Structure formats: C-alpha cells, structure tokens
Amino acid sequence: MHSLCRSAGALFLLVLTSLFFTDSLAAQTPQQTALQVDQLLAEETGSAPAASASDEVFLRRAFLDLVGQLPTSEEVLAFSLDPGTGKRVRLVQQLLDDDDFGRNWGRYWRDVIMYRRTDDRAGLAQGSLESFLVEQLNNDTSWSSIARQLITAAGDVREDGRNGLIMAQGGRPEETVAEVSRIFLGIQIQCAQCHDHPFDRWTREQFHQLAAFFPRVAVRPQMTPVRSFIVVASDTPPRQRRQNNNNRFVGSLEHYMPDLDDPTAQGTLMQPEFFATGQTLQTGSSDAARRESLADWMTDPENPWFARALVNRVWSELVGEGFYEPVDDIGPDRQCSAAKTMALLCDQLVVNDYDLKWLIETILSTRVYQSAAADRRAPDELPFQANYAQRLRADQLFNSLLCVFDIPDPTPQRAAANYGRASRSTPRALFQRTFGYDPSTRRDEVGGSIPQALAMMNSSFVNQQISARPGRLLGDLMAEVRSDRQLVEELYIKVLSRQPSREELKLCLDYRRSVPDRAEAFEDILWALINHADFIYRN
Amino acid sequence: MKDRNQMLNRSGTDRRGFLAAMAASGAAVSGLDIRAALGSQAALLSNKPRACILLWMQGGPSQFETLSPKPGQSSGGETQAIASSVAGIQVAENMPRVAAAMKDICLIRSMNSKEGSHPRASYLVHTGYVPTATIKYPTIGSQIAFQLGDKESQLPSFVRVGQIRNGAGAGMLGVDYDPFLMADARRTPDNTTLTTSDDRYRRRLSLLGQLHDVHAEGEQQVSNHRKVYGKASKMVLSPQMKAFDLSEETASIRQSYGESSFASGCLLARRLVETGVSCVEVAVGNWDTHQDNFSRSSELCQQMDQPYAFLLQDLKQRGLLESTLVVWMGEFGRTPRINSRGGRDHYPRAYNVALAGAGVHGGQVIGTTDASGSTVTDQPVDVPDLLRTIFQALRVDADLEHMSSVGRPVPVVEGGSVVERVFTG
Numbered sequence: 001m002h003s004l005c006r007s008a009g010a011l012f013l014l015v016l017t018s019l020f021f022t023d024s025l026a027a028q029t030p031q032q033t034a035l036q037v038d039q040l041l042a043e044e045t046g047s048a049p050a051a052s053a054s055d056e057v058f059l060r061r062a063f064l065d066l067v068g069q070l071p072t073s074e075e076v077l078a079f080s081l082d083p084g085t086g087k088r089v090r091l092v093q094q095l096l097d098d099d100d101f102g103r104n105w106g107r108y109w110r111d112v113i114m115y116r117r118t119d120d121r122a123g124l125a126q127g128s129l130e131s132f133l134v135e136q137l138n139n140d141t142s143w144s145s146i147a148r149q150l151i152t153a154a155g156d157v158r159e160d161g162r163n164g165l166i167m168a169q170g171g172r173p174e175e176t177v178a179e180v181s182r183i184f185l186g187i188q189i190q191c192a193q194c195h196d197h198p199f200d201r202w203t204r205e206q207f208h209q210l211a212a213f214f215p216r217v218a219v220r221p222q223m224t225p226v227r228s229f230i231v232v233a234s235d236t237p238p239r240q241r242r243q244n245n246n247n248r249f250v251g252s253l254e255h256y257m258p259d260l261d262d263p264t265a266q267g268t269l270m271q272p273e274f275f276a277t278g279q280t281l282q283t284g285s286s287d288a289a290r291r292e293s294l295a296d297w298m299t300d301p302e303n304p305w306f307a308r309a310l311v312n313r314v315w316s317e318l319v320g321e322g323f324y325e326p327v328d329d330i331g332p333d334r335q336c337s338a339a340k341t342m343a344l345l346c347d348q349l350v351v352n353d354y355d356l357k358w359l360i361e362t363i364l365s366t367r368v369y370q371s372a373a374a375d376r377r378a379p380d381e382l383p384f385q386a387n388y389a390q391r392l393r394a395d396q397l398f399n400s401l402l403c404v405f406d407i408p409d410p411t412p413q414r415a416a417a418n419y420g421r422a423s424r425s426t427p428r429a430l431f432q433r434t435f436g437y438d439p440s441t442r443r444d445e446v447g448g449s450i451p452q453a454l455a456m457m458n459s460s461f462v463n464q465q466i467s468a469r470p471g472r473l474l475g476d477l478m479a480e481v482r483s484d485r486q487l488v489e490e491l492y493i494k495v496l497s498r499q500p501s502r503e504e505l506k507l508c509l510d511y512r513r514s515v516p517d518r519a520e521a522f523e524d525i526l527w528a529l530i531n532h533a534d535f536i537y538r539n
Numbered sequence: 540m541k542d543r544n545q546m547l548n549r550s551g552t553d554r555r556g557f558l559a560a561m562a563a564s565g566a567a568v569s570g571l572d573i574r575a576a577l578g579s580q581a582a583l584l585s586n587k588p589r590a591c592i593l594l595w596m597q598g599g600p601s602q603f604e605t606l607s608p609k610p611g612q613s614s615g616g617e618t619q620a621i622a623s624s625v626a627g628i629q630v631a632e633n634m635p636r637v638a639a640a641m642k643d644i645c646l647i648r649s650m651n652s653k654e655g656s657h658p659r660a661s662y663l664v665h666t667g668y669v670p671t672a673t674i675k676y677p678t679i680g681s682q683i684a685f686q687l688g689d690k691e692s693q694l695p696s697f698v699r700v701g702q703i704r705n706g707a708g709a710g711m712l713g714v715d716y717d718p719f720l721m722a723d724a725r726r727t728p729d730n731t732t733l734t735t736s737d738d739r740y741r742r743r744l745s746l747l748g749q750l751h752d753v754h755a756e757g758e759q760q761v762s763n764h765r766k767v768y769g770k771a772s773k774m775v776l777s778p779q780m781k782a783f784d785l786s787e788e789t790a791s792i793r794q795s796y797g798e799s800s801f802a803s804g805c806l807l808a809r810r811l812v813e814t815g816v817s818c819v820e821v822a823v824g825n826w827d828t829h830q831d832n833f834s835r836s837s838e839l840c841q842q843m844d845q846p847y848a849f850l851l852q853d854l855k856q857r858g859l860l861e862s863t864l865v866v867w868m869g870e871f872g873r874t875p876r877i878n879s880r881g882g883r884d885h886y887p888r889a890y891n892v893a894l895a896g897a898g899v900h901g902g903q904v905i906g907t908t909d910a911s912g913s914t915v916t917d918q919p920v921d922v923p924d925l926l927r928t929i930f931q932a933l934r935v936d937a938d939l940e941h942m943s944s945v946g947r948p949v950p951v952v953e954g955g956s957v958v959e960r961v962f963t964g
Binding site for chain 1: 654655658671672705713714715717729731742743747749750753754760763765767771772774775885887944945
C-alpha cells in the first residue's frame with residue numbers, strides 16, 4: 001500500500017487494498033522497517049532530522065522510555081566505553097526483555113485510562129488494572145488481545161484488572177464507548193453525543209449505535225467488608241426499580257438515544273452498529289455477542305483506526321510529536337503529517353500481530369527517535385526534525401529519584417497486593433498526586449507546577465536523601481572519593497547520566513570553594529542537580 | 540488550536556486590568572457582553588477585588604437538620620425550629636449562631652438537580668457540568684482564579700483546605716489555576732517550610748540558576764522550568780506566607796471562631812482573602828448521614844455553626860464582606876423520608892444553598908417547597924442558575940469561553956440564568 005487517501009470514498013478502497021496486500025506482506029524486523037521509515041519520512045515531509053543524539057543522551061532516553069528509570073553509573077560508563085557497532089540495538093533489545101518494561105508501559109496505559117475516569121471511586125481499580133497491564137505487556141500479549149479483554153470484562157474491579165476501563169466510567173454505556181473509541185481508535189466520537197459534530201462526519205445516531213454495544217453492562221457496589229465494585233452484565237430484563245439518583249447499578253436490555261426535546265421520554269431504540277466498518281448486530285443480541293463482536297470488528301485489520309491509534313500514540317510518546325495531534329483525536333477528517341510513513345508502520349504492525357514491543361523497537365531504531373533533543377517546532381516548521389524533550393511522568397520521576405539515591409521502592413508489598421486505600425498513601429501515590437499528568441495531553445502543554453517545585457526543593461523526602469550522612473548516597477561517595485572534581489563528575493553521572501560540561505564543572509568547583517564545609521557544599525550541589533531541568537525532563 | 544487557546548486566555552487574564560480601567564473611567568463597552576456581567580453601577584465604584592469563600596459541606600447535609608426544619612411534618616423528624624434574626628425565617632435548632640446572622644444570608648431553599656451520586660453531584664455543583672472523559676471542566680475556584688487572580692501575587696490564587704472529593708480542579712485551564720491543597724488549616728502547607736537557613740536556600744537557588752545559565756540544550760523547557768521555580772521560591776520566601784500562620788491571631792479571635800478544624804479553616808480563609816487570595820474552599824464533613832442522621836447532623840452543626848457565623852461577622856468588621864462572597868453548599872440534600880436506621884439518603888430534588896456578602900441581599904429566602912420538603916413549588920434554582928449567580932456576585936464573566944483540547948469552545952456556565960432576586964431582595 002503506497003498511498004493513503006483521506007477522502008471518504010477512498011477509505012473503502014484503502015481498506016480493500018490493505019486487506020489484499022496484508023496477506024502478501026512479509027513481516028519485517030524492526031530495523032528493516034525503521035530504515036524504510038527514515039527514507040519515507042525524508043521523502044514525504046522533506047525533513048532531515050538533527051544530528052544523532054550523543055550516546056549519553058540516547059542511553060538515558062532509552063532507559064526512561066523503555067524501563068521508566070535511570071541507568072546506573074556503571075551502565076553509563078560501560079555504554080560510553082563500548083566501541084561496538086550496534087550497541088544501541090543491543091541495549092534496546094535488552095531493555096525490552098526486562099520486566100520493568102511491562103511495569104513502565106503498564107503504568108503508562110493505566111494513566112491513559114484512569115486520568116479520564118469520570119468516577120473517583122475507580123481509584124479502587126487502579127492497582128489491579130496496573131497489575132493486569134504489566135503482566136500482559138511482559139508476556140508479549142498482542143494489543144488486540146489486551147483491548148478485547150478490557151472491552152469484554154466482568155467481575156470484581158479490585159481483583160480483576162480487566163474491569164478497569166469500564167469501572168473508570170462507572171459502567172455508563174455512553175462514557176464507556178466514548179473511551180473505548182478514544183483509546184483504541186483515536187476517534188472522539190462522543191462529541192456527537194448531544195448533537196451532530198460541527199466538523200466531523202460522525203452523527204449523533206452513530207454514537208448511540210456504538211453505545212448500543214454496552215447497554216447490558218453496569219457497575220454495582222460490592223457489599224463486602226473490603227469496599228469494592230463489580231462490573232456486571234445481564235441478559236435478563238432488570239426488575240422494575242424506583243428512580244435511584246441516576247446511579248447505574250443494573251443495565252438495561254437495549255440502548256435508547258435520548259430525545260433532545262423531551263429528556264423524560266424513552267428515546268429511540270438503537271441497533272448496535274460499529275461506525276468505522278458499518279457492521280451491525282440485531283437488537284435483542286446477548287451482552288456477550290455485543291461486546292465480543294465489537295472487540296472482533298475493532299481489532300480486525302479491516303478497521304484501519306485500531307492500528308493507527310496505537311502507532312500514533314506510541315510514536316508521539318517516544319518522539320514527542322504525533323502524526324496527528326492530540327494523540328487521541330485522529331480520524332478521517334484530521335490531518336496526518338506523514339500519511340505514507342503512518343501507513344507503512346500500520347501495515348507492518350498488523351503483520352506483526354499488533355506487537356507493542358515490535359512497534360517500540362522499530363520507533364527506537366529510527367533516525368528521528370535517535371536524533372538530538374530540541375525545542376518543540378513552530379507550526380510552520382517541518383515535522384519530525386528532532387526528538388522533543390518531555391517532562392517525566394510521575395512514575396518515571398519517582399523511579400529516577402530511587403535510582404539516584406539507591407533506595408528500594410518504599411511501596412509496601414502488602415499495599416501493592418491490596419491496592420485499596422492503603423496504596424493511596426504510599427510515597428509513590430503521594431508523588432503521583434503531585435507530579436502526575438494525563439498522558440494523552442500534548443507534551444508541550446504539560447508544564448511544571450508550584451507544588452511540584454516545592455516538593456523537589458523542600459520536601460523532607462528529598463532533603464533527607466541528599467544528606468551527606470554516612471549510609472546515604474552522598475555520605476558514602478564523599479568517603480570514597482576524595483577529589484572534589486571527581487566527586488562532581490560522579491554526581492553528574494549519577495543524577496543526570498552524563499559528564500558535566502567544562503563550565504558546569506567550573507561552577508560547581510567554584511561553589512565548593514566558596515563554602516567552607518565540604519559536606520554542606522556537596523549537599524547543595526546534589527540539591528541543584530536534582531532540581532535541574534535536565535533531571536525533570538527526558539531529552 | 541493552541542494559539543486560539545492563548546488568545547482566550549489573554550482575554551481572561553487581562554480582565555482584571557480591564558475592569559479597573561472601566562471602573563475608573565465609567566466607560567461603557569459595546570460588543571462585549573460585559574455590562575450584564577458587571578452588575579450594578581454602585582459595585583463598579585468599589586475597587587476592592589472580589590473574592591469567594593466556599594464552605595463545602597461534603598457528603599450532602601440534611602436540609603431538615605440545618606436550614607429548612609419541618610417540625611410537625613413526618614419528614615421533619617425530631618429536629619426543632621428556632622427563630623432567626625429575620626422575622627419569618629426559621630432554621631434548625633442546630634444552628635443558633637447562623638440564625639443570629641441571618642440578616643446577612645440569602646437562603647435558597649429551592650435548589651434541585653438530577654444527580655444523586657456523590658461523585659457526579661459534587662463534580663456538577665463545582666463545575667456546572669456532569670463529568671465526561673473528554674473535557675476536564677474547571678471548578679468554581681479555578682474559574683475565579685483565572686478571571687480574578689492577581690498574576691503578580693506571591694500566593695496562589697485558589698486554596699483548598701481539607702480533602703475534597705470529586706470537586707474537580709483547573710482542568711482545561713491548566714495547572715496555573717489548580718487549587719493549592721492543604722490537608723489541614725492548622726499545619727503550614729506541604730513543603731513550604733525551608734529545610735535549610737534562608738541564606739543557604741538562596742545560595743542553592745543561585746547555584747541552580749547559574750547551572751541553568753550555562754545550559755545549552757532545550758531552551759524552552761529550561762526557561763519554563765526556571766519560571767515555575769522562580770514563582771515557587773518567591774512564594775516560600777514571601778512575607779505573605781504569614782497569612783498561613785494562624786498563631787498570629789489573638790486568642791480572642793481564635794476562640795470566636797471555635798475549636799474545630801473547620802473553624803481554623805474559616806479563620807485561614809479570612810486571612811488569605813485579606814492577603815489577596817481570590818478563592819478559598821474549606822470542607823467540613825462527612826454529612827453523608829445514612830444512619831443516625833439526627834445525632835450526627837447535630838454534631839456536625841456544632842463544628843460548623845459557630846465558625847460560619849463568626850466568619851461573616853469577622854469579614855463584616857473588617858470591611859471585607861461587601862467584596863467577599865461566602866457560599867455554603869453541599870452536593871445535594873437528604874430524603875424527606877427517614878430510613879430504618881434513623882438516617883436520610885441522598886436527595887437532589889430539593890435542597891439548600893446559602894449565600895452572603897459581595898452584594899447579596901441578606902435576610903431573605905428564595906424558593907419554596909411543599910410542606911413535607913419533597914418538591915420545589917416556587918422559584919426552582921438549578922445548578923447553572925446558582926453558578927451564574929455566584930459568578931455575577933464576583934464579577935466573573937460566566938459567558939467567557941475556553942477552548943477544550945479537542946477544539947470545542949466551552950463557556951464558563953452553559954445555560955441557566957442569574958437569580959436576580961439574590962441581589963435585589
């Protein structure tokens with residue numbers, strides 16, 4: 001498939017051609033596809049990525065992007081001294097095999113789902129959702145299978161993480177399908193919930209036809225000693241019940257599109273229909289038939305949006321700029337900044353059975369990923385000329401602090417298993433509250449906040465850890481390293497995964513000389529490095 | 540999309556200066572629907588910045604045990620009514636001091652909405668919208684901070700005291716307008732106490748600044764980072780941080796507010812508003828009295844009655860009540876029916892909100908219900924009406940539109956109309 005057409009009529013053709021060619025396409029290695037991406041991007045956009053990032057920058061970037069933490073000082077030194085060609089490829093493969101890969105990306109997807117929750121009680125499902133995602137990703141489960149499990153789930157939300165997406169929306173059909181469409185297809189069809197969208201093709205009717213896949217689902221509180229909720233689905237007519245304050249404890253057999261002129265009326269009965277492919281089910285179909293069919297149709301290669309949404313999101317997360325922006329607002333009426341490249345990646349992703357690791361390794365092998373970091377481009381500049389610096393997500397930042405201070409994750413194991421109220425007060429959870437952000441937000445719109453700066457500068461956690469007492473990082477290093485110059489270098493490698501520049505070294509040594517007490521001087525230097533923009537961003 | 544957003548932001552942040560200029564010249568501006576939002580000419584002449592103190596009754600207080608007793612009705616339960624300082628207005632016996640302050644309070648007894656679950660209802664009354672996954676609607680305090688907040692202030696424009704669940708944040712307005720959170724008014728806010736001497740802290744900042752100076756890469760991110768650190772440092776080093784220190788108050792003032800944590804919150808709110816903070820939200824709860832409604836409501840009123848009443852008096856004595864709106868509200872009311880556990884369940888169809896200050900005409904009741912308190916019978920007030928009225932009192936433009944991340948313009952309040960009688964009596 002060599003051209004991506006965006007007009008409505010051609011979409012159908014495109015689906016056909018991609019079907020036709022998919023079978024004959026041979027699966028490529030990430031490096032093969034990456035090479036093609038480099039060529040195609042240059043042809044298509046005219047952009048020439050900036051010079052390759054230094055090994056230091058690449059190493060820190062790959063660690064944060066793949067395993068969500070910093071390399072150790074030893075890893076920094078070993079990587080910079082390794083003269084071998086292909087060391088970047090080897091590093092990426094090694095990190096993809098690490099269990100922290102699943103942990104890092106599981107937390108990312110947990111945030112994608114949970115930051116849009118419309119019910120704070122979904123916090124109860126956060127831990128189980130994370131565990132589910134971590135396990136799936138580490139087991140190389142295909143993205144289509146993960147999507148299917150999240151769409152067809154039922155059960156206790158604390159015990160079974162597959163219920164997380166439905167719980168996040170309180171089991172309400174409209175909200176749930178809006179999220180299913182946004183996350184898995186990148187299409188914000190819910191704008192049509194109340195009226196036909198002013199600049200989209202989707203109609204209000206199509207939105208409610210999508211909601212008709214979920215009417216039998218509801219979320220009910222669990223009356224057990226441990227507070228929880230249960231996602232339920234029933235094919236028997238619900239008992240007549242009195243008005244219950246707009247809570248949705250039981251589903252209904254069918255979905256009705258509300259009458260805008262008369263909100264108290266029952267509305268119009270909706271037949272389940274998947275807007276992207278036009279496939280339909282009869283009314284009266286069972287819940288299992290509805291949700292399984294939706295999962296089938298959504299993840300079928302015939303529906304191009306499933307692959308595009310994933311490619312766009314992961315590319316954007318890794319390169320700092322999406323083909324479409326924001327990441328979750330794509331669709332036939334949106335501008336794709338490099339349609340052929342996108343099509344190439346999608347075709348190969350399908351051949352590789354929606355393998356997330358394949359996609360990530362491919363993107364990490366491209367020239368644009370590996371290029372030096374730069375400021376976000378102006379709208380009139382060419383896309384994909386550099387890898388944009390991004391603020392660390394809360395978990396990445398917290399992990400980085402743990403790496404610098406050489407301390408274990410203070411999250412108690414018990415809380416991790418019991419993820420109820422307890423986990424909300426762990427240091428990680430507190431940190432998440434201050435530093436967390438919705439990962440679907442365009443990255444240049446994610447700025448720092450005053451409480452974040454205060455936590456980094458003044459929190460007792462940071463200030464205890466930077467202390468030069470024996471047993472702490474700095475105390476031990478000071479005893480071991482007598483030379484001030486060497487100590488500054490050690491700290492730079494430890495905190496920023498790089499050597500200081502000449503000016504930086506000079507500034508730190510001048511500072512050291514201006515403060516009589518060595519311990520005090522180095523505590524201040526360590527404090528400054530922890531609060532440095534380079535620590536809080538990934539370049 | 541971003542540019543449009545910035546443009547809208549600019550029109551919002553300039554509003555303060557714009558208002559001042561208008562007030563000075565008395566000029567009328569056409570083409571903008573701003574005169575309606577500005578209200579009476581008299582208020583224009585008052586150049587004190589408006590502020591809001593939102594007393595958040597978390598969990599949904601029973602109207603029958605607070606501001607709308609129904610003695611003699613089966614719905615009224617055991618709660619007795621007492622006279623207030625305004626002839627014809629009675630409140631529950633649990634609120635004697637608020638009864639005495641009724642001259643300043645406008646009581647709305649005809650609030651109604653459809654949302655009877657805590658998360659959705661709390662979100663609705665804080666934002667005017669039901670929650671959606673697509674658009675993060677800004678909460679009242681963030682809207683106020685956006686339009687009224689002083690950009691140059693060393694303190695945050697919006698402070699929240701106590702754990703408020705599902706109260707939303709700045710949402711689409713961005714972190715600059717997020718509430719500054721305090722778990723407890725009696726403790727200094729998190730991470731604002733220096734862990735070193737002032738001198739050493741300044742030295743550290745200066746070293747950090749120099750290291751950023753020589754930094755070549757990623758200029759935009761470094762300059763943003765420095766901006767935030769500049770603001771945060773200015774804040775912790777500011778003499779205005781004293782506003783958070785309640786020990787500066789005399790013993791007699793502290794006693795007048797009372798002992799409870801909510802009392803400290805009210806006192807802190809007054810101190811912050813005095814210092815120029817635009818919105819302070821103080822929570823007390825849990826009012827979710829599904830069991831033992833009568834004893835629990837009475838206990839909660841004991842924590843709430845005195846500080847609320849004295850806050851009004853204190854603001855008045857300091858000349859701040861005319862520019863400060865004090866809102867008393869929860870997410871809904873409670874059922875007229877008393878359940879088998881002596882409790883009342885959620886009831887959004889007829890509940891109460893109380894307003895005072897900032898031009899609100901006190902000593903009046905708006906709206907009526909039937910004798911049992913089940914149904915609003917006159918002057919129903921919906922959530923958008925209430926929010927419009929609140930924003931009107933504060934001179935916050937409720938028709939200003941913000942751009943959502945998917946490019947949809949979202950007005951501060953959609954629909955609804957100002958309850959004019961709140962201001963005219």
